[in-house]
Amino acid sequence: MKRVNFFYATKLTFDDYVHDHSFALRIIPLETDTQHILSCSLNIAPYISTQQTVDAFGNNVTAGYMRDDHRFLDFEIKGSAQVDHTKHRTDYMPCYLYQSQYTKPDHALKVFYDSIKKKCTGTAADKAEYICNILSKTVEYGKGSTDTTTTAEQAFALKKGVCQDFSHILISLLRMEGIAARYIAGLAFCDGETHSWVEYWTGDHWEGIDPANNCSVNDDYIVISQGRDFRDCAIDRGVMFGKYTKQLQLVRSELT
Amino acid sequence: MGTISLEHSDRLYWLGRYTERFFTTMKALDRQFDKMIGTVHSYTDYLDCFGLPDIYTDNRDFIRRLLFDKSNANSAAYSLERAYDNGIVLREEISTDSLSFLQMAMDTLSKAEQSSNVRFALLPIEDMIYSFWGSINEHIYDDEIRNIIYIGKTVERLDMYIRMKYPFEIVEKEFIRLLKNLNRVPKGTPYRYSTKYLSDLVEILGTEEDYRRGADKAVDSLRHLFETEEVFV
């Protein structure tokens, strides 16, 4: 059990005025069996009225709409949580057993799976650790070659990627092996930005594994959102109108 | 239904303008037709009114293309098609009945092209357009919304009449009609006139003498009256 403070901020700046801007944020950490949120405050500037709902995957969604012209949108969360990974989460959904948009394997990824499946034996945990090990030897961690639209098969072809790509490839392989797996977006001590890792279903509960660092998940990780893949977990999604050509996004996060 | 969207209000305005442009063009061409009986090349005055180049070989070619050629942006057929384009997205506002008169006018116009007596074949179109306006009047219940299409109609009529150098008494009448329409537009809504251009119009259309001297400026002021653009899909 551990008490952690978290902080996360995003600044969106546009190079011209935008209007009719709708957004959906998945930024308020979940209250779960393994993490109890002690406090959490969300600040959005410019001031705007928002509504909270919980989506199909259990994420907190903050929805808002800004009709008038504006050139920036800032949002930040600050709070603290009690994390305890000796407890277990059991919120299963059958869709986690099936490939999703980012994890659908191509021929190369299927061939790769066929080459490792013989040695992939034992419990779900054994299998997950085995695949994670192989993955850390096959795919190199590196920024700049992939982005948020990169799928598992694309990252696997590059043999290079960031935490999001590692998660997608691992999920794809676990699902091929018949193990339900989900994508987690959150904060971790080991990373300066937001982090991503994977949870797999052991048969009666979820267990976390961090493929980018090839280690298991402990009390140093805070879950912000979860889903079939990155698409269900994007921290901010927005649609706006205007003549702007560029948006600048600055992200800062801290876990203490 | 008390409210419509901005897009639909623009569509209504342009429906009014194009229907009127079609009607006035058709009537003007009918008079031209009459004038041309017994002559070979007597349509330059018509082209001059609209500043159009003479690209036509003879009377017959001129009439045919200005009536039926949809690719000619000055033709009656072109205006009618644009009117229909604006009308088709307004079905629930103006009713299927109103729309049917435009459809019939289009069908009659294309049949007339094959007719041996074009003027005769075009006659029913006049009935259809008058029916269209009657139907519009019946079906748009909200005064404020109905007013928008009449503004479009009157602006177009005034524009065409001034360009075709109609007598002052007639233009003045139409201008007064437009002023009445404009007075009904609440502040802060689209089709609220720009004060500057309206006062220009009031000045130019004040006396017959000013009208004769300032026709070009009047057309220009009319164009800027709302400072809006046509909506394209």
Add this chain to the structure above:
Amino acid sequence: MTQQVQFTKAVGNANEINELLRRYGVKFGIYKNGTFNEQFFPFDPIPRVITAEDFQSMEKGLAQRVNALNEFLFDIYHEKKIVRDGIIPEDFIYISKGYLAECEGITPKNNVYSHISGIDLVQAKDGEWYILEDNLRIPSGASYPLIARDLTRIAAPQAFEENPIIDNRGYAELLKETMENVNCGGARAILTPGRYNAAYFEHSYLAELTDSVLVQNDELFVEDNVLYHHTYSGGKSRIGVLYRRIADEYLDPLTFLPESLIGIPNLMEAYRSGNVGIINAPGNGVADDKGIYYFVPKMIKYYLGEEPILKNAPTYLPFYEEDMKYVMAHLDKLVIKDVAEAGGYGVVFGRDLTKEKLEEFRQTIIAEPRRFIAQEVIDFLDLPIIEGNKTVMRKADLRVFVLSGAETKVWASGLTRFSRNPDSFVVNSSQGGGFKDTWVLSR
């Protein structure tokens, strides 16, 4: 129980009726070589007649079927009892493209998922009716028989004096009731992708008849999880129920396809919060999937405890061993459908394949048994249509509309589409097909 009534006489003059249809702009749009064209929908003056007896059993059977499908949709997006109880294998739900995990846990107002269902049927030569497919997403076509009836009554009043034909023109009222049943407070609206959609005539015609606002996405916005319409004077007015005519994936770019330009951002949040009714519910595609079709009679027994009144076309799932055996033995006589494909694609008639192709196909089915369903080829009852000055026989189907409001009601009418090509089973308007009036007799 069924009898064949074939009317072979034209009702009214085809030219007169087509003239009237022209006058009222009864069109559909099609794209050919990248350009948009509007065409008039050809109308055949020989009506299809459905006897009172046939319709009574159809009415009961269709209401039963749609009720079970609505129960199924509620179950799938909540407890999934039917999967747990082993009636439907899990795979068939989750590999279906129509299943939308994003809709898990959402409960639409009054638990109605499929408000407007278009059920396609065919009549076999022996008079028996078979269900061909269920359309629970955005079934189109109701406007055509509706306006056609108005016009045939002008063109041939005596036919309606002499025959006990049920008046079908209450559809607008029925649709209005169905919309009001899930109205969460505000105006009724019909969402269209725009003028250049194939069914634009229908969108605008139904808006006119139901006194709804016809809207495109850029006229709408969601604020504080409530759906509003921008008005021309700069204000906003609330929408309580949205009859949307765009596909699920495009409905909300913040929930589904981010690249959708025709959706309304955060519409799903407003819907989840119970502030707007959406007709039909997003996620319905899981119930009208080809793979799920096989299970509909089982659903009826499971949810309603009743025997299915209407028959499916005899269908086999190679997924089950016994069915696989049958399919392998009769492949050359069956029609095979790929469950992942739609719109007439992925449909193969065994009799059309060469020996080699048949063998190749056999291996594909063995390799991926879940991907296919196999059906007996139904010997369709052809309908007479007038071509020039001759009467010829053509393939036709029937789409019946079932509306689920406070009660489930079957509209005593339907869209009979026929193929103009003598060798074709394809009745789609985009393929040059036409339509007929469908008479449901009251006695």
